[in-house]
Amino acid sequence: MAATSFDLVVIGGGPGGYVAAIRAAQLGMSVACVEKRPALGGTCLNVGCIPSKALLAASHHYHTAAHGLGTFGIATEGVSFDLAAMMAHKDKVIADNTKGIDFLFRKNKITRFTGAGRLAGEGQVVVSGAEGETTLAAKAIVIATGSESTPLPGIEIDETVFVSSTGALALGSVPKRLAVIGGGVIGLELGTVWGRLGSEVTVIEFLDRILPFHDGEVSKAMQRLLAQQGFAFKLATKVVAGERVGDAARLTLEPAAGGPQETVEADVVLVAIGRRPHVDGLGLDTVGVERTKRGFIAVDAHYRTNVPGIYAIGDVIGGAMLAHKAEEEGVALAELLAGQHGHVNAEAIPSVVYTWPEVASVGQTEEQLKQAGIAYAVGKFPFLANGRARASGEADGFVKILADAATDRILGAHIIGPNAGELIAELVLAIEFGAAAEDIARTCHAHPSLAEAIKEAALAVAGRAIHV
Ligand code: FAD
Ligand code: NAI
8 A cells, every 4th residue: 555644745736736746756755646637747738738739730730731831832732631630649649748747756756646635634635536535644735736717607618619728629520610708828829720720710808909918019910910810809898698509609799898789609619718726625724725815825935825834836826827837836846845945936937829920928018017117128120031930931920128228137028920939938048047138139149040030139129130
């Protein structure tokens, strides 16, 4: 029988929990991880980051083969796709990745319990699994139970006609009409998948812009480029009712500020209006763990809840609800528990939207700097003036760097363009190192490369870009 007493028990095996478990084991702790899903990896590996990128890649290849090669003198005819095979690719990627975490657990001698974990008094976690209940004793407990889709009142998710992101990653056929409620990251990424495969996509967004947490200029450019790809947008619009009509759905919409109603019909409706902390059945009240007004678990800078010995990380504590943020917190917390100085720099967490072109950002937006009254300089460079982007036929978008007007320190960077998600890494490092725009401007970048657009944007901060 497995041991039931550990230095650390982690509840939740997503990017926050599994990474905390591995780092703690590396540091010599005895560690258990309780996960209720049959596979480790959490939302991200099972129904989030990884499956969405598998389908984005598959649909991108199809779309390029069918419609995107003419510029290069390549004629293609009769290109078709097999949706079931695309889904099989996605499922294999998920299985390979989650098995990889099993391997890492074995390698690091982490004991895994499959079942729902709940807090049960000081230093105790009860696991309810297929074989009944097991009580674990822990010197420290980490809650890393993640998040779930926020429901939209009046709409019942059936995962066939009204779907969450989970259903949208597993549709059995391409919907002719896809309505997406919420013009955020999930809506645009999954709208892109199905749009490329032939759906007519309509995005219904409550605010007057899509991607409201991104730099305004980037959001505007993204909306224009997605419109060129066939997306329809209904901004500043709220959904007041949704009903099933036969095999399809009918939504009743109204301007956000009130006004005449209209109806929209769709074969599938994706509800993607954000995610909320997942704390069901955790027993927070039994030990008195406090939550914030928005329901996230309240923690201090060292991830301590108000109850000694209980910590929380990842989506369940809010902030950027991103896998890499959860992972960084997992590492920092394990190091703090080992008496080291773990820390996460919230200013240097990148955010990427995997549409095409991609959107990537780090640090502050222009709107945030204005609101904070910080004087800044802007350097911008379009991919249209970048040789590599033009050669690749992917010259939409730009790099925008925001630097402190007095010190030249980089405060934020925003890219919309080819491979933005990879390019942003240079700017994240720059912010982490406290670099000035001048540091990037004086760094040699390979030619021809997309990264030269970053150097040029840094030069543009001081008004001396070469190629515009
Ligand atoms: P989770 O990954 O949610 O893991 C929590 C785990 O805890 C789950 O497996 C759950 O089953 C388990 N659990 C919950 N309660 C209990 C309990 N009581 N007992 C036992 N186990 C329990 N982020 C990115 O950075 N990049 C992306 O490209 C990206 N794409 C996404 C695409 C989609 C469609 C979605 C939905 C999300 C995406 N995200 C992405 C967000 C990312 O998935 C989350 O930020 C990340 O998974 C959070 O990690 P976590 O460990 O905090 O929680
Ligand atoms: P989101 O917060 O990105 O976007 C939700 C959108 O819905 C916002 O634009 C919001 O204004 C709008 N909205 C809210 N209520 C509405 C309503 N009633 N009617 C119409 N619109 C409404 O949330 P989303 O897209 O659900 O994603 C959830 C989380 O998952 C994000 O916080 C993100 O961090 C993470 N994620 C990250 C990805 C990535 O890093 N590439 C990919 C997918 C998800």
